[in-house]
Amino acid sequence: MIQGITINEIINKYPYASEFIEQLQFDVSGKEDKTIAEIISEIDDTEIEDLAIDAENIESQLEAYIKGMQEFLGITDDAIHSLTIIAGQNKSGEDENFSELEIHPSEIISIVGPTGSGKSRLLADIEWAADGDTPTKRKIRINADKPDPKWRYSTNHKLVAQLSQNMNFVMDLSAMEFVTMHAESRFVENPEKVVKQILEEANKLAGEKFDPDTPVTALSGGQSRALMIADTAVLSSSPIILIDEIENAGIDRKKALDLLVSKDKIVLMATHDPLLALMADRRIVIKNGGINAVIETSDEEKKILSRLEEIDGVIQGARTSLRKGERLKS
Numbered sequence: 001m002i003q004g005i006t007i008n009e010i011i012n013k014y015p016y017a018s019e020f021i022e023q024l025q026f027d028v029s030g031k032e033d034k035t036i037a038e039i040i041s042e043i044d045d046t047e048i049e050d051l052a053i054d055a056e057n058i059e060s061q062l063e064a065y066i067k068g069m070q071e072f073l074g075i076t077d078d079a080i081h082s083l084t085i086i087a088g089q090n091k092s093g094e095d096e097n098f099s100e101l102e103i104h105p106s107e108i109i110s111i112v113g114p115t116g117s118g119k120s121r122l123l124a125d126i127e128w129a130a131d132g133d134t135p136t137k138r139k140i141r142i143n144a145d146k147p148d149p150k151w152r153y154s155t156n157h158k159l160v161a162q163l164s165q166n167m168n169f170v171m172d173l174s175a176m177e178f179v180t181m182h183a184e185s186r187f188v189e190n191p192e193k194v195v196k197q198i199l200e201e202a203n204k205l206a207g208e209k210f211d212p213d214t215p216v217t218a219l220s221g222g223q224s225r226a227l228m229i230a231d232t233a234v235l236s237s238s239p240i241i242l243i244d245e246i247e248n249a250g251i252d253r254k255k256a257l258d259l260l261v262s263k264d265k266i267v268l269m270a271t272h273d274p275l276l277a278l279m280a281d282r283r284i285v286i287k288n289g290g291i292n293a294v295i296e297t298s299d300e301e302k303k304i305l306s307r308l309e310e311i312d313g314v315i316q317g318a319r320t321s322l323r324k325g326e327r328l329k330s
Contacts, residue, residue, distance in 0.1 A: 002063055007032040008060075011097070014188035016069045020062055067192060069187070080105065080239035081143050083126070083266055086283040088137035090290025091118070092178045096138075097292050101284070104265040105239070108257055110277045113272075115285030119270045124243050126268065127147075136289065140215035162201060163228055175219065176212035177228060184237055194234060199228035201259055205251040207320075208315065214278055226251045240266045254309075263293060278305040 002010050007028055011018050021028060025116040031039050036059055049330050054061070083103045103109055111119045118136075125138045129147040130141050140147060142159075151159045171178060179198050181189040182213055203209045205226035210219060219227065229251070232241060253276060260267050267277060278301050285293040297305075318328055 001268070002059060002066070004035060006009050006035055012189065014069070015189045017066055018077075020065045023059075076309060080266070082141075083240060084127070084141040084144060085122075085291075085306035086139040086141065087135075087291065088125075088132070088139070088216070090136075090288045090292075092288060094290070096136075096290040098294050101282075101294055103266050103268075105266055106261045106265045106268065107282075108269065108280040110269050110273070110280035110283040111286060112277050112283055113292075117286040118287050122291070123270065123286070124163075126240065127162075127242070144154075159238060160240045160242050161232050161236045162242045163225070163232060163244065167273060171216060173218055174212050174213045175202075175210060175214055178216050179227070179231060182231060182295060186235055186237075188235070198227075198230045198234050202227040202235070205229060205256050205259070208249060208323075222282065229256050230259065233259045233265070238265075240268065243267065243269045243271075275305065275308050277286050278302070278308070 005013075007021060011021070011032075028039055040058065055167045081104065084253075087098050087100060087105075088093055096207065111122060113119055120197045122137060122138075125134050125136055129140045129142070129151040130136070130138050142148070142151065147159075151170075159305055172183070176195060176199065179195045180191060183198075188194050199212050205227070208220065208221045210222065210223050214223075216224070216227070229243075232238075243256075253273075257267065257269075257276075257279060269280065273279055278297055280297060282294060282296050284291055285295065296311065321328060
């Protein structure tokens with residue numbers, strides 16, 4: 001993992017390793033362009049003995065530290081290439097009307113159906129990595145295999161990051177302080193740059209822009225949702241994003257989806273909005289607790305979507321004008 005690479009390269013690749021290196025009992029300052037083995041080779045045996053350095057095992061100790069931090073932060077080299085939903089049954093015990101559905105990163109899947117039809121149950125099955133042991137009897141497969149137990153039991157390896165309809169902050173922090181705290185907790189490289197990116201992306205989504213110094217408790221519902229979507233897209237380690245009724249968030253919905261899929265996330269979106277349903281690559285139709293159909297968005301529907309977007313643009317423009325106190329004109 002770290003053999004043959006310099007101190008600088010280690011810190012660039014694993015920023016959180018800097019704390020371990022700082023705790024070493026020998027000084028590495030000015031030697032960052034050397035490997036740990038090279039630095040140790042320059043220390044005589046007497047000094048190594050005086051410092052009680054375990055010279056033979058120090059690299060393996062650092063590797064163990066890095067692996068432990070990756071586990072804690074939910075960072076893994078096991079990329080998610082596919083999520084597969086294998087059919088179960090509906091509330092009546094009847095087989096679902098499909099065999100299996102395979103979803104890949106950067107895909108958007110909308111979930112539609114009446115209130116109480118079972119959309120939340122589907123999302124819970126995915127989050128729980130169900131294996132025929134939930135009321136629906138569905139099975140979830142990751143990269144075509146039975147999921148690692150970590151997806152169920154580890155607090156750090158979350159399969160799904162959820163964006164709920166209501167965002168309520170209780171911290172007395174500014175938007176910048178809030179995002180900075182999250183970035184630093186994940187030991188990201190160049191947190192200042194990441195924080196700036198998140199705030200910029202959030203303001204692209206929000207109906208009304210906000211300043212970095214704005215307290216999170218003073219953000220509107222739309223601003224809060226925009227901030228959390230940008231934060232999730234950039235910082236979340238979860239490969240699957242669940243969004244519930246983004247149409248009520250007061251944000252630019254298309255930009256929000258574009259941002260999430262640009263980060264190679266699988267996006268599952270429960271919605272009653274025809275625009276969002278048609279923006280998805282495919283939509284899952286839920287009925288009586290089961291998946292009743294899986295529909296791929298057709299070319300004709302994409303044409304209808306274009307017209308709906310034009311209508312929506314008129315509505316959004318009218319909303320903006322009214323907010324500004326302007327009169328609408330025909």
